[in-house]
């Protein structure tokens with residue numbers, strides 16, 4: 001594949017930026033990759049791993065001369081970084097981000113984007129519970145969706161960024177920011193909040209010890225702890241920035257939970273059985289769509305049919 | 306290893322019984338294995354797979370002459386099966402079960418256990434979202450815990466059953482029934498109810514379509530669907546039979562969830578960050594205890610470091 005951008009600046013060198021660097025290299029998609037992160041420690045770890053061609057100390061230096069700039073930092077700091085780099089962005093460059101929330105990031109970033117720079121917000125729906133410069137890997141985006149936001153994007157920069165994501169293995173879909181935030185509140189944000197809550201409750205009981213919770217986790221709880229091991233800063237920012245949609249889905253969730261709770265209290269087995277049957281169809285759809293394997297998971301790192 | 310029982314009767318031929326048959330064979334732990342299940346279809350599938358030495362049509366036939374009888378059926382039918390087989394149990398035999406709830410199973414089964422038969426309730430904390438005669442595999446219990454209940458059990462039958470479970474790869478712990486039910490409400494029952502609820506909510510939205518939920522599930526939701534794909538009959542019975550402990554933990558859960566919801570509404574980032582940080586220690590404990598791998602899971606059946 002021919003080069004899609006000649007110089008990419010990665011602001012942030014964590015799981016997502018690191019995976020992008022490795023996936024762009026794998027596909028021979030770009031020329032130079034320049035990276036920066038807040039701490040010297042992260043910059044050194046990224047340099048040691050050879051993630052970028054050049055690592056620099058500040059976002060301003062990183063973006064100078066780049067035709068693609070990627071904001072891969074927690075959602076809550078996107079605005080201040082955009083403000084800092086705005087004056088250094090090259091005319092004709094594309095600015096994108098990978099934040100898990102879109103409306104608030106766009107509101108924070110857009111005012112700092114100079115004329116002649118194309119802002120195309122994005123969000124790859126791929127991740128693990130790991131973070132930092134050592135967490136990334138080239139295959140992260142393979143067969144996963146990447147959502148690009150077209151509220152204000154022009155056609156040519158959007159098409160070019162689409163080609164980059166496809167070159168990194170992703171399937172690209174385009175939607176508007178509000179719809180994105182609603183979809184993610186369901187498929188990601190509320191599930192994460194619930195998992196964090198359940199793990200917190202387990203940690204806080206006096207009659208069941210932590211060591212019991214740990215030993216007997218294979219019975220279902222284990223999957224919650226994986227989700228709840230995700231980065232606290234990233235997730236704090238997600239909830240603060242997708243407040244309305246998350247609270248709306250949480251409202252629906254507690255409503256349904258109360259109905260099931262009432263069924264348990266009353267001994268209404270039919271209600272429970274019907275509910276538990278209905279939810280299986282979604283699982284089949286996910287496997288057919290290639291978004292999970294059908295191998296039964298039992299926590300040993302490889303499935304067993 | 307020398308034979309621990311000379312004839313084992315498996316009542317039910319699903320995930321757990323099938324895995325026990327394969328694990329007992331692997332270890333050369335028992336003599337003959339006789340099995341039965343409700344439907345001819347399941348009995349035929351189990352026969353085709355060669356799970357048992359003999360498959361018979363009724364529990365009464367299966368238990369005749371057995372020195373170990375295992376009830377591996379949904380929790381809600383254990384009582385009626387115990388009533389049916391009671392008169393056919395051999396003096397000196399051990400009767401056990403693998404039900405996910407213990408207090409109610411013991412109340413349902415114990416009255417039908419004749420004098421001279423030793424009832425030792427049990428629960429292997431191992432499973433997958435699969436069920437039926439084709440779901441079992443010999444490694445299911447390896448390094449997983451199996452809880453045996455000592456409320457009324459005599460020492461010799463308990464020690465013998467312990468050796469059987471250890472021979473199948475499990476680590477055995479002994480506790481009383483009420484404590485078991487409380488621990489499982491935390492590590493298994495409440496997480497399952499929550500996962501079912503979240504998947505049901507996602508299925509029920511008008512503004513986010515099922516096909517969007519399916520496509521974008523990799524962002525966290527996917528793990529919930531795996532849990533919520535578990536057998537509806539088994540789980541209905543679990544909630545109806547571990548009502549009090551489940552409702553107690555659910556109460557704690559909603560309390561915490563409301564506190565986090567309030568923090569989101571008020572924009573209290575510190576509360577969120579503190580909560581999300583605290584939950585990470587439990588994850589580390591689970592990995593150190595060998596109850597999950599540390600490989601990041603991204604739904605492709607094999608982890609990637």
Ligand SMILES: NC(=O)c1ccc[n+]([C@@H]2O[C@H](COP(=O)([O-])OP(=O)(O)OC[C@H]3O[C@@H](n4cnc5c(N)ncnc54)[C@H](OP(=O)(O)O)[C@@H]3O)[C@@H](O)[C@H]2O)c1
Pocket residue numbers: 011012013014015016017036037038039040042043072073074075077081098099100101123124125126127128130131132133135231234
């Ligand atoms: N993880 C996921 O599952 C996932 C999936 C899709 C999208 N996202 C989104 O992707 C973005 C990055 O997430 P990630 O998982 O890659 O996070 P991460 O591994 O924690 O990396 C974040 C990076 O941002 C840097 N950073 C933080 N504040 C900065 C600042 N003021 N100036 C410059 N660099 C700064 C950090 O540098 P230091 O290490 O020096 O602090 C670090 O390199 C977030 O917006 C997140 O919402 C995450």
Ligand SMILES: NC(=O)c1ccc[n+]([C@@H]2O[C@H](COP(=O)([O-])OP(=O)(O)OC[C@H]3O[C@@H](n4cnc5c(N)ncnc54)[C@H](OP(=O)(O)O)[C@@H]3O)[C@@H](O)[C@H]2O)c1
Pocket residue numbers: 316317318319320321322341342343344345347348364377378379380382386403404405406428429430431432433435436437438440536539543
């Ligand atoms: N799955 C787990 O994760 C897990 C883990 C630990 C413990 N457990 C417990 O283990 C037990 C069995 O679960 P499982 O996952 O093995 O279930 P499963 O795969 O659905 O198998 C249940 C078996 O019970 C049989 N059965 C049902 N009613 C019967 C009756 N009246 N008489 C004779 N056989 C009957 C079924 O026969 P048909 O197929 O003919 O209906 C089937 O063979 C349950 O008590 C469950 O709580 C499950």
